[in-house]
Amino acid sequence: MPSAKFHGRHEDADRVCEHPTCREAGEFRAPGYQPNGFDGPGTWRWFCLEHVREFNAGYDWFEGMSADEILSAQSPASGWRTESAAFSPKAAVDGVPRWADYTDPLEAISARAGGIRSRAEREAKMAMSGRFSKDEAAALETMGLGSDTDRQRLRRRYSELVRRYHPDRNGGDRQYETRLNRVVEAYQLLRKSTIIA
Numbered sequence: 001m002p003s004a005k006f007h008g009r010h011e012d013a014d015r016v017c018e019h020p021t022c023r024e025a026g027e028f029r030a031p032g033y034q035p036n037g038f039d040g041p042g043t044w045r046w047f048c049l050e051h052v053r054e055f056n057a058g059y060d061w062f063e064g065m066s067a068d069e070i071l072s073a074q075s076p077a078s079g080w081r082t083e084s085a086a087f088s089p090k091a092a093v094d095g096v097p098r099w100a101d102y103t104d105p106l107e108a109i110s111a112r113a114g115g116i117r118s119r120a121e122r123e124a125k126m127a128m129s130g131r132f133s134k135d136e137a138a139a140l141e142t143m144g145l146g147s148d149t150d151r152q153r154l155r156r157r158y159s160e161l162v163r164r165y166h167p168d169r170n171g172g173d174r175q176y177e178t179r180l181n182r183v184v185e186a187y188q189l190l191r192k193s194t195i196i197a
Helices: 047-060 069-073 110-130 135-141 149-166 177-191
Strands: 028-031 044-047
Touching: 028 047, 044 177, 047 149, 135 149, 135 177
Parallel strands: none
Antiparallel strands: 028 044
């Protein structure tokens, strides 16, 4: 026996079908006279099952669009240029949410943001001291070393990180290979630096 339930049915509302000659319950919504846009959410039209099917059969989403607007709407990147409210420069203005408004019991968002911020601050301080170039400061950060590093400490840290990230030490797992390459590049840069005694 086929199911009598239809996807998209709104049985809880006391609406009448908007078709001019119909008095059935308007349980199915269809795009309204005002679409979603800058002025706010759009409106819905409500029809019975028979008339929503009729409406859908003749509905043209592109109606009223120019050729350029149709081409843009059909682009594979359509919609990606739209900014999510949480990422907007106006986040938290006029009730629009921002990341800080969400609960973060495991500190998954805040810890990552804090780590990125503190790393950038450390790199900036080292580079602004005039003692290190921006690349040298970033290399020290990659190695997990501070500005007081000497050559012996650099070699010891390099050996430790190579052992930690080498695939042979991780059962052949190559997921750390990118990290290992960054460590090798950082070491090569710092090894040649005249700043580290």
